[in-house]
Amino acid sequence: MLCTIIIEGKEIRVKSHSNLLWVSLDNGFFIPNLCSIMDKHQPYASCRLCFVEIAGRPEPVTACSEKVHDGMDIKLASPKVTKLRQVAFDLLLSNHKLDCAHCVKNRNCELQRIARAEHFKLRGRRFNKIDLNLPPDDSHPLINFDRNKCVLCGKCVWVCQKQGSSVLDFAYRGIKTIISTFADKPLSETECNSCLACTSVCPVGALYLKSLLPGARAN
Template structure:
């Protein structure tokens, strides 16, 4: 495990008095104390947070603008508000943009009811079928080449958890991000089917996927 500084600080999150290790990020302190902050890309063991999902915005007393909870360390006497109007507006926009290119056929999805996107939408009070943005799906082919799991890139939210596990944690490096902009996706070298790569079927990527993009094959509910 990574050594973090041991000095304790006290702060409040949503009015709740909390003691935490100095230098710890707001997100982890809040989650540990039962206060949910929406997040997708946050990985505790990762030293440098990617802060790319833009969902964990919170307001800190004395700061002009909302901050991302995954990058902001806790300080003595800090007052964090996870329910700030401006912060939630930003988080909502990020979630709605994600949902605008995410197929919301939840009834047929294996991750139904355990999907992080559903949880986030519920928490932020937004509908899964977003009206604010035009629906724009990617229509990419589904990869069923692995004997153990299915990869549907259309459902991917680009959180990077599978890539981190495969590359940084396990040092396999079978999958990674490719392309740019709207075409950005998790893929393999030359976009080969996962079954034909250096992937050793450890399925660690399936375990960390917060949505239905990577799912086990032996599940009874199949589309």
């Protein structure tokens, strides 16, 4: 069944109960997002970047956890929304090892894309910088894993489970949360089947193919 929603004053006919984030993106309305996965029915809703305002709701809501309904009236860039997104973005960057010039994801990075689209600075000053200083894992023959660049989107965890491996998972809680293997083993000592799916979903330069490194030999 179709319904009509209004995004930034524009009426759009969409499937009832579809996900607001995907509907918006499909119709050309950019909403920053990092942790949403189209095939995952229960969103993590953890990056807090996809805030929007819905008429009649007292506070902004995360678009990735909203289902559309007839008459829904959505504003994407109110001052409240922009402020919430900016705080979430600065928080993500507070423990992100920012080194774009030497990063394999430079110019193909979701953080850079969001910063450009939302006019955010990558070097925000709102929060003190936390240096995680975690040793990069280069033990796997094909994959490098630099957790100092991880934004905890959870996409690698989800895709690894979907591939039947469950090698990667969230470890610890709160500000100590990281992505880890069982007992924090190097990737080469896990049941990783080298499907490489994690490297294709990682939106930043945390999990990536060694072949992307400058000077890597092409096969």
